[in-house]
Amino acid sequence: MITHAPKNIIHRPLHPASLQLATIMITVHHLNNSRSQRVLWLLEELEVPYEIKKYTRAPEGRAPPELLAIHPLGKSPIITDGETTVAESGAIVEYLIQKYGSEKSTVPSSGQLDNLYYNHYAEGSLQPVLTRCEIFSKIPPAMPFFLRPILRFVFNQVHKVLDGPELINHSKMIETHLENRTWFAGGDHPTSADYLMGFTLEHFLSVVPEYAGPRIVEYVKRIQERPAYKHALERGGEYAFLLKN
Ligand SMILES: N[C@@H](CCC(=O)N[C@@H](CS)C(=O)NCC(=O)O)C(=O)O
Structure with a gap:
């Protein structure tokens, strides 16, 4: 959601050197x-200067109330x-990407539709299943011990009927898509679809790794090995979704 109309959207890429000299305008509320x-x-990939304002989750995982001052x-x-x-x-x-993107983020013409699809699929279709699986796995241990077996039974049944079969379809589709592609839009560099799919697949491997195929694992490795990704990690701090060797 854009709460103020963007002003002066620049469609022409800025040279990274001129961006370094510019005043930092971007703050990421992280x-x-x-x-x-x-x-x-x-x-980091776009080499756009930015600053980070860090927020720490409360013990139950929620964002702190200060973020409400930035967005409703x-x-x-x-x-x-x-x-x-x-x-x-x-x-x-x-x-x-619209404002600061360069050839480094351009979508190849053959990959426009894939890019559009995976931009929306990440948060729209795959993420809700992963979030549900994560929540269901966290509820039983947080409940009184005598309720845990019952809750585990109920959530396992829901998983068997609902999320399990869906995850198999998601995994098959992604594995097939990545069969002959390095990036989701098919070019030689990440595009918007990758910035969105990257976290979602990291979350996939963290919550339901048993459903992931080898190409999902390779893809996440590829992302996490990029220098820009590593630099972003150094700046961002604690991150629970790194692949374990
Ligand atoms: N669809 C939103 C989801 C935003 C979201 O749920 N963010 C999580 C962090 S991964 C959050 O702030 N969780 C803390 C909370 O809900 O209190 C997006 O892609 O930005």
Whole structure:
């Protein structure tokens, strides 16, 4: 959601050197262990200067109330760019690429539709299943011990009927798509679809690794090995979704 109309959107890429000299305009409101890591990775790849305002999750995992002062939903990521505030990671990724993108983020013409699809699929279709699986796995251990077996039984049944079969379809589709592609839009560099799919697949491997195929694992490795990704990690701090060797 863009809460103020973006002003002076620049469609022509700025040279990284001139950006280094410019005053830092972009602030990323970054929550530890969260999908705002997407935004840091993108800004590092684009070589756009930015600053980070860090927020720490409360013990139950929620974002702290200070984020509500930046955007009415109080979730991360949110960016401010001068007078402009943008929330929702898909909107942020599109906004930043539209304003600061260069040939490094251009979508090949043959991959336009894939890019569009995976931009929306990440948060729209796959993420809700992963979030549900994560929540269901966290509820039983947080309940009184005598309720745990019953809750585990109920959630396992729900998983068997609902999420399990869906995850198999998601995994098959992604594995097939990545069969002959390095990046989701098919070119030789990440595009907006990758900045969005990256976190979602990291989350996939963290929550339901048993459903992931080898190409999903390779893809996440490929992302995490990029220098810009590593730099984003150094700047962002605590991140729970790194692949374990
Ligand atoms: N669809 C939104 C989801 C935002 C979201 O749920 N962010 C999480 C971090 S990964 C959050 O702020 N969680 C803390 C909370 O909901 O209190 C986006 O892509 O930006």
